[in-house]
Amino acid sequence: MKRCGCRRQPSESEREMTMRSETMPSRRAVLAGLAAGPALGRGALAQGLPEVAVTKDPSCGCCEKWVTHLRKAGFTVTVTVTEGPVNPLKIRLAVPRELASCHTAQVGGYVVEGHVPAGAIKRLLAERPTGTGLAVPGMPVGSPGMEVDGVELDTYEVTLFGAEGRRTFARYRGGEPA
Numbered sequence: 001m002k003r004c005g006c007r008r009q010p011s012e013s014e015r016e017m018t019m020r021s022e023t024m025p026s027r028r029a030v031l032a033g034l035a036a037g038p039a040l041g042r043g044a045l046a047q048g049l050p051e052v053a054v055t056k057d058p059s060c061g062c063c064e065k066w067v068t069h070l071r072k073a074g075f076t077v078t079v080t081v082t083e084g085p086v087n088p089l090k091i092r093l094a095v096p097r098e099l100a101s102c103h104t105a106q107v108g109g110y111v112v113e114g115h116v117p118a119g120a121i122k123r124l125l126a127e128r129p130t131g132t133g134l135a136v137p138g139m140p141v142g143s144p145g146m147e148v149d150g151v152e153l154d155t156y157e158v159t160l161f162g163a164e165g166r167r168t169f170a171r172y173r174g175g176e177p178a
Contacts (some may be wrong), residue, residue: 011095034143050125052112056103057088063103065143069175073118099135099161110134115143119177120158122172131162134169142174158177 052070056063058081066078082089089104093111101114108125111133124134135158139146142153153174160169171178 001065028111030052049075049122050108050176051075052107052121053080053103054078055080055082055086056107057082057086059101062115062139062145064104064145069144070118070121073122075118075121094132094162095135096161096166098167099137099159100139101135101139113137115139115145116158117144117170117175119175120172122171124160129160129169130164131160133161135159143172144175147174 009125022164051125052075054063054067056079063079065157067079070077074170085099086102086104090100090113093106095104095111095113101112103114107121110124110131113133113135115136116134120134136143136156137159140154140156141148141151143156155171155178157168157169158172159166
């Protein structure tokens with residue numbers, strides 16, 4: 001007996017089930033995605049933030065701590081260690097002498113001078129105000145990279161500076177907004 005080669009046509013409910021399984025992920029795929037989320041989340045966040053290029057003096061240890069703070073906040077950071085002082089770069093980037101600190105960074109077309117918290121940098125990049133950049137002059141106790149256990153934290157200003165002048169961009173106590 002010869003078969004005609006015809007196949008039985010799937011019913012409406014069978015077609016619906018096939019369509020659903022082709023377009024919807026399996027339970028296993030959903031669980032795998034949820035498990036991978038925390039591991040991938042940091043990388044995905046870093047991809048959405050521009051790279052921070054830090055220039056620092058070779059003997060500065062607090063700069064490395066500040067770089068670690070930025071990386072924990074999701075930034076990708078490259079560090080250039082100068083053979084001499086960082087001052088020529090500060091002058092070229094128009095950082096006012098009274099706002100100068102121990103390291104200088106560049107990110108998203110802005111200059112970041114000193115121990116500026118990552119939260120202030122993210123806000124700068126989101127709001128894109130007119131200015132050259134942000135600065136935290138000096139080395140306030142408790143600012144990112146200047147953490148000291150058992151010592152009272154300084155409250156300090158993050159200054160937006162540029163050709164238009166200067167203004168307080170944010171106030172922080174330690175690494176938290178004040």
